[in-house]
Amino acid sequence: MELNTSGIIGQSTTLAGVFKTLSKVAPTDSTVLVTGESGTGKELLVRALHANSNRANKPFVPINCGAIPKELLESELFGHEKGAFTHAIRSRAGRFELADGGTIFLDEIGEMDLSLQVKILRVLQEKEIERVGGSGIKKVDVRIVAATNRDLENEVKAGHFREDLYYRLNVIPLHLPPLRERGGDVILLARHFLTKFCEKKGRTPLDLAPKTVRILQAYSWPGNVRELENFMERLSILTDGNVVTPDDLPDKILNQVADQDLTEDLAQAPAEEVVETAIVSQASAPQSTEFRWPDLTDLEKLGLSLKDFLDTVETRIIDQALQKASGAKNQAAELLGLKRTTFIEKLKKRQQ
Ligand SMILES: Nc1ncnc2c1ncn2[C@@H]1O[C@H](COP(=O)(O)OP(=O)(O)OP(=O)(O)O)[C@@H](O)[C@H]1O
Ligand SMILES: [Mg+2]
Structure with a gap:
């Protein structure tokens, strides 16, 4: 059936x-x-x-x-x-x-x-x-x-x-x-509600900045889907511009997420684990030295759109490069094969 x-x-x-x-x-x-x-x-x-x-x-x-x-x-x-x-x-x-x-x-x-x-x-x-x-x-x-x-x-x-x-x-x-145990569903639902409320209000659909995605994913959603739904309605009314940035998020969410180390938290989230296995060369995994390209099933597992997936991958690799270069932007750009200016551009975009 x-x-x-x-x-x-x-x-x-x-x-x-x-x-x-x-x-x-x-x-x-x-x-x-x-x-x-x-x-x-x-x-x-x-x-x-x-x-x-x-x-x-x-x-x-x-x-x-x-x-x-x-x-x-x-x-x-x-x-x-x-x-x-x-x-x-x-x-x-x-x-x-x-x-x-x-x-x-x-x-x-x-x-x-x-x-x-x-x-x-x-x-x-x-x-x-x-x-x-x-x-x-x-x-x-x-x-x-x-x-x-x-x-x-x-x-x-x-x-x-x-x-x-x-x-x-x-x-x-x-x-x-609970919603916090549903991995990528958080973002799937967030986009769904955001699109629905923006349509209802006759405004251009709002996009989520990559950093916003990470924060929403790390928050614990004690009120589950209802809380997420109400919150997306609020954003559809209060957000200026076409992208929801961390500045648009209420203190309740920001404070909770800031209390945790975001990078550590993401490493524990099941959805992020999938990204990790999909992206990071499996050379780091003891059982296999083979690299595997992420594919459609990874996106489906995460419930992410192609854009969110690529943004998440980019953000993670940029973080790794910065870490390896101990924060030196020139060197991080070089590790990524990017011009310094392009790299700075990307960092700026992330902070939106
Ligand atoms: N997976 C989902 N997809 C889309 N909408 C959802 C989903 N889960 C819940 N919702 C929406 O979230 C809101 C809360 O859902 P619902 O009323 O079914 O929750 P509940 O578990 O009965 O809550 P309560 O215990 O407070 O009565 C509703 O508006 C519902 O349409
Ligand atoms: Mg009910």
């Missing part, structure tokens, strides 16, 4: 693993529990799951269990009969009934009260619901998908989450890795 990833952008191997599980589990009726830090794309993934299921043209009904006051959540989920409580002036179907034949998405399930958790367990086991104030039960055919950014195993230990429900939900766990 061809997987429709419904706008989920990314080419990192960590995300590819998630897609692989998704393609296997989507066409089944199994219950799925999606975990991951805030902003990692849990909702997007659940929508993709529904879109790739046999229920795709039946309803997809999301409900945020953390956003609805607990007194109302039960009637929201299961519906109520007229007169069930003071304001129940007429009968109303709940989300489970609305989702019949399709998928219900119980978002932030970790926030749900223990008393309601029992009722969810009952739907999972018996496939039936009862409206609040109702006298009878109704059969429903609903696939349940839940998500949380909490560690439910800890919640179980702490007595906040029912163990039986946890096991029932966690039939197929899907974990979304």
Whole structure:
């Protein structure tokens, strides 16, 4: 089956693993529990799951269990009969009934009260619901998908989450890795959002200066894709000129990245490791003395455009030359076979 990833952008191997599980589990009726830090794309993934299921043209009904006051959540989920409580002036179907034949998405399930958790367990086991104030039960055919950014195993230990429900939900766990573990996806997503917001605002698409690319790649993105998305929107409004330079970045990012040694940090990033193996002559690797030209697969692994790839390579080699020449520009230029003026030009461009 061809997987429709419904706008989920990314080419990192960590995300590819998630897609692989998704393609296997989507066409089944199994219950799925999606975990991951805030902003990692849990909702997007659940929508993709529904879109790739046999229920795709039946309803997809999301409900945020953390956003609805607990007194109302039960009637929201299961519906109520007229007169069930003071304001129940007429009968109303709940989300489970609305989702019949399709998928219900119980978002932030970790926030749900223990008393309601029992009722969810009952739907999972018996496939039936009862409206609040109702006298009878109704059969429903609903696939349940839940998500949380909490560690439910800890919640179980702490007595906040029912163990039986946890096991029932966690039939197929899907974990979304944080953005900082997705290598080149950071830049892929940054470009995607930047282009999208610039288009929306009718301005020329902004480019990222090579140094900006390195900083964005080194930042830890605690708010994950959501943080990146909001940040790119901000840049699309505030950046003068057509290139985003480090000066355009907020202190929050600059300070964090400056606290680390950028070059050291980049050497640890998985994406950069690929550049390293691709670029640096493998003469340095003990097992092989053969040089290998980088190829398209390297770009794909990194999720970088040709331009970013070449810029990164150039920046790295320039850094090495400067280091070898102990900062002497004449000598570094010579090592690179460049005229001094051309070399200085390149250094200036990097500092933009
Ligand atoms: N891989 C991705 N490609 C494109 N957009 C993404 C990706 N991941 C997340 N987004 C976007 O980032 C934002 C946050 O994603 P989403 O709401 O799915 O995250 P979440 O994990 O449900 O977060 P929370 O735990 O805070 O509810 C959304 O606007 C979503 O469209
Ligand atoms: Mg969400």
